[in-house]
Amino acid sequence: MHFLPRPALAAAVAAACALAACGGGSENSETVRETAAAAGVVDSTATRPQLSLAEAAHYTVGRYLAQAGSLGLDGSSLTVDGWTPPQVGEVERFTPTFVVAADGSGTHTTLQAALDAVPAATQSGSRHYILVKPGSYREVVCASGKAPITLYGAGDAAEVVVVAGHYNGEAKAVGTPANPCNPSVTSATYGTSGSASVAIYSDDFHAKNVTIANDAMKNVVHGVGYPAGANGSSGAQAVALMTQGDRLVFENVRVLGHQDSLYVKTANTATVSRAYFRKSYVEGDVDFIFGRGTAVFDRCEIRYLSTRLPVGQSTAMLAPSTSPLNRYGMLFIHSSFSADEGTLPGSIHLGRAWDEGVNSTTNPYVPGVSPNGQLLVRNSILGAHIQPVAPWTASTSRRPWSAEGNRFAEHRNTVLAP
Template sequence: MKTWTVLGTTAIVTALSLSMVGTTSADTNHISSAPTNSLTSSSATELATATASIPSGAIVVDLKGSGQYKSVQAAINSIPANNTQQKIIYIKNGTYTEKLTITQPHITLQGESATGTILSYNATNASSGSTTNSASTTVKGDYFQAKTITFRNNAGMNAGQAVAFYNNADKAIYTDVRFLGYQDTLYTPGTGRQYFKNCYIEGTVDFIFGSATAVFDQCQIHSLGAGYITAASTGADTKYGYVFLNSRLTSSGTANQSVYLGRPWRPYSAVTYINTDMGAHIQPTGWDNWRDPANESTARYYEYASKGAGANNNARVKWAKFLNDDQAKVITIQSVLAGNDQWNPTQAN
């Protein structure tokens, strides 16, 4: 059986259409059954031991000089803007203090190990002029992939908004990746689709936020203090926002009942938790309206088969919903992310 551990100094989200038929208020419908997938699926791995050997044809980056480049950005810059084939940049263990930007499509950043290869910077909203500019790593190219690697913003807990990773592109896949920060750790703007498998995401306030459609599959979402896990800004015409499947909400240094599952950055914020193990740090009411009662009639917040000390269904706000079995079973990785081109990230190279 695979086990879950808190790694380093890490959440999950999804959303459904308000038009779902038969959805009942969170205070009246407690679902106890669950889909067949489970948190301890044999496909899960522990990030603490996730490693990767050098793939054939990869561009190698090594701080010690054994690769083609010592700088990650230099390796990125070596790939042409019109790239059409997936190019792997393999990064050996070490802490790379660089503010990275990727605009080319079809780029993979693959670390030697999930905990040993760290891409880090310390910009903040205040120092850079905006939340977007604070990102340690910025991705704007479609078909981006990251494997066995850490993205970090190490500005610190009291630095305010400080993004570790920003992706405004389509068809992104992350496998065995850590995202480390405090406020605004992971920023997913735009309308692209993103798939997170066995990832660790940590933070305090709004540390998974944006308007993209994203699935968090068997991920660990770790709170480092009181706050809000998600701040989705899902568009009114976007059916799914953040979807958490078979994941775990954990914490350290965090008071019980001090973390909300989410709050709406925009009125039609969409977040869904399915088969999620929730720790005692989760607020019994679950959701916050961001000081605007009008959001209660538009936000799309759902749960199914939540478990653990934080799964207090009877205390949830009445404007959030619990899904029934039929509604939950149709929410799959592909149904959420397929789009018009039937993209299936589990079959991507």
């Protein structure tokens, strides 16, 4: 295995990141990124499989996003529409349909009120633009079945924060809804899906220059200080952003949380929905990007946080639950995997499969039937916190990882030495 020393890599990383920040996309910028990624090539091993150039040609952004809909009996029923995610656009050129401002200077004081004012998709095909003025908006948000929406801030993503603080094990009264998109009315707790600060269950939704956060675990420090109903082994899942719509685009969006920060899901196990993240930032600790949806992360930063968990605790960051009938789950391309200063070198796994719905007694894992997450990290920069020999680990049902039994791989990543 070959690692690129930090000094030798610095110039290449800086060039690639600078190009990504100013738009990139040109033939020249792609060449620079390819050069930086190729510099720290990793040998293919049984615990760290690498795709060949020929294999990688079948796992591109275009291939991941080209199809959606019903999987059918064998995965052949998907609708191939060749969707190419559009640029969200220059926000200064937008004319807002609605303006959200906490001080009353807009059309609405809450984001949910503005979303409620957007007509249903069955009533309008026009795109509606919602400008959110700077501020922190503490509310639970659901956009479901709406006409196309572009949600945006006018400046830096940190200036607009939509935040709530619900979590899986948090008690609620039976009959009281959690997130309206996933109300969990019959449950006495919020549950993972019900904990979402923002849920997007509408197709063709775009977001730019905003932060979406869940701060339920903000006061937990190295395993101490959990709220009621949560601890280090259960109940602490707290979703910031949950998506279920198709053809979603998030650009310069920050997703902040700890466990289960970003949940990319679908309406059911027989459906494929797509979400595309461009030049965005996601942070967390355990399984903080997860779900069965098809998701592409292009020129994003994926940052591990060590503050909540006991010092030195090992965990996995990514947890896809892709249907075995779906060839394309999660793709990370031209992205960087970073960590805070408290993270020990080589202590964190890139990912594990979420064997959604599987348990050892009533529903054991069945190859070809049970979820088998698909995940590719390619042409990206992996920080020194990533486990260098075996970056993938056993699934959530304790199914041992193997190159034959899982669909995880890498291609031409740059690996930072400790």
